[in-house]
Amino acid sequence: MLYVEILGNLPGMARDEVKAMLEPAGGEIAGQDYLFLKVNADERVFPFLDRLGLAHEYGELIVEAESVEELLEKAKEVEWPIKGTFKVDTETMANCRHNVLDLPRKLGAVIHAQGFRVNLSRPDTLVRVYCGERLYAGIRLRFFDPKDFEGRKAHHRPFFRPISLHPRVSRALVNLTGARKELLDPMMGAGGILIEAGLLGLKVYGVDIRPEMVEGTEMNLLHYGIRNYELKLGDATKLEELFDKKFKAVATDPPYGTSATLAGRKRDELYRKVLESIYGVLDKGGRLAIAFPASFDGKKEAEKVGFRLVGRYYQRVHKSLDRYFYVFEK
Structure with a gap:
């Protein structure tokens, strides 16, 4: 035992x-x-x-x-x-x-x-x-050792963006997908989730609509000794145009707020389209781990697409942000 x-x-x-x-x-x-x-x-x-x-x-x-x-x-x-x-x-x-x-x-x-x-x-x-x-x-x-995770927080990376999941939470999202060989993050930002997946020995695939994020994520991955990766400049709502393969594991933390971070698109509509896009590149039985603000009904919208809810976890970040982490299965 x-x-x-x-x-x-x-x-x-x-x-x-x-x-x-x-x-x-x-x-x-x-x-x-x-x-x-x-x-x-x-x-x-x-x-x-x-x-x-x-x-x-x-x-x-x-x-x-x-x-x-x-x-x-x-x-x-x-x-x-x-x-x-x-x-x-x-x-x-x-x-x-x-x-x-x-x-x-x-x-x-x-x-x-x-x-x-x-x-x-x-x-x-x-x-x-x-x-x-x-x-x-x-x-x-x-x-x-918490020092291992603290040392990979956003401000310690060569490419720094202040809004980022704690490395422990990123690691948990990767694990909740059950990823064994590879993982896709279609809204990778500065690559926090991909860093944790890469350190576990997975091949990591990342997408972001902003060129500086693609360049910055590559810088971060190389900084942590991660060499098995494929990064693409592209739109998370059009993943089937970017990949000619299916994935068994997807984990991502979409942007929550401004028109700049959302590339000028309305937040809730972006989330719906991203869910549809991920569903299209996910293998049957594959899993998605994703975070949404509590004001967005992730369960309802994902089930409309065809996902099945596996887990949901609430977190209050601060007075202006509370969110749910979801795990869905196709």
Whole structure:
């Protein structure tokens, strides 16, 4: 059994991202306790879980209990898969209903009694205890360092545009499409989604109606070492004229506002035409991950085209913008 700790800013989207990454390797979410997911899977899912954007960490779940006393008793009965030295670290979630103040010391003593050495400053193995409705103890296998994502935010790129999704969210959109080999962003802007897809080893295809965006995206992709790409200057409402192929995965974040960013076209009408255009180049069974302002009924308009809603996630960005992220299937 494994565990994944997801982030709390878009929890529904984070859970579905994990689900999408488990499916190719036959894993499944077995339970949830606030931001803690129990995952029924084996090591075959590791390459897929390594792709996650909206996760804090994942690891091997060793013990689950209803009380501190039960956790400590169970901990005595298991063989801890610890390499080198260890440290016990407690995560007290918002729904924690147990007194875990002294639990790191007590659990550390149990594990130490099995012959393992403690190192509180630089342990080789981190034992993680989560307190929610129940208690869970496991071994951290992968930590998603926020510095990695923060370092790819818009203002750190050579071609900079201030309005851009956070790299974690861009990564999640890519993953929610289930993309395995390639991905299209038909309104790529400065290429934030394509950067995350390219770093996952996908071939990326991008389209934008503004020449400076095509040039800038190429600059950004090359900056991050991404070489497997195809960028086109063109209209997202006419994708079938640009490509003589179908795609299994499309992810995009359309512009939300001014006539300049919308190339002088009315916003809602542009969105409708873009949905129709994407539907035309998407394979049957393929998926689209897309963001729309909350004032635009993305579900209704996409279903008119023929899409089926797979997921919808609300986010309030600031007082003048709230939006939904959607995942649709053809």
